[in-house]
Amino acid sequence: GQQVMQIPQYQHVQEGEDFTTYCNSSTTLSNIQWYKQRPGGHPVFLIQLVKSGEVKKQKRLTFQFGEAKKNSSLHITATQTTDVGTYFCAGGADGLTFGKGTHLIIQP
């Protein structure tokens, strides 16, 4: 079946450092979505990428969709304590499959 793999599982950074999480699929995806889940909270939709090679930005967050539509990345520039949480990618062809998520831990 369809698998969406996400690395790393955990990432510790100092506040102000950059952070990147990567998402890879075993199959071609029709789209990729990114969600953020704060500690004790629920996943919140951040963005969706649909086109091959697409790049979208939200303030300090940059999202990329690979040319082959099998991988994606989320990059945060100059992390802040409010960025703490778990970032999930989710993609699919005939159904949405979530990755395991990357837990971002920020040390002040």
Add this chain to the structure above:
Amino acid sequence: ETGVTQTPRHLVMGMTNKKSLKCEQHLGHNAMYWYKQSAKKPLELMFVYSLEERVENNSVPSRFSPECPNSSHLFLHLHTLQPEDSALYLCASSQDWSVNQPQHFGDGTRLSIL
């Protein structure tokens, strides 16, 4: 205000109890979902309803029984659960049952099985 409301927020039950989780969405969406979230595991899709019809059931044990009386409400009926069923149960909705639609999640029900 998430637009998707789940009750109760916390539930502790014994293995022989019967209880129900409730989800209500105020977004006018046509699709609703139940997910299970355990530590160290990805979000596991359990059930999908589109226009009140079940469209997906991912090999979920029969001790979990969903019900969708209308497009705004979704229930998960629980009976004779096992300790490994302790988890966060999340409800979500989307405009349509399509991989291109973002999903809106509720706050979840934290379930503990004694």
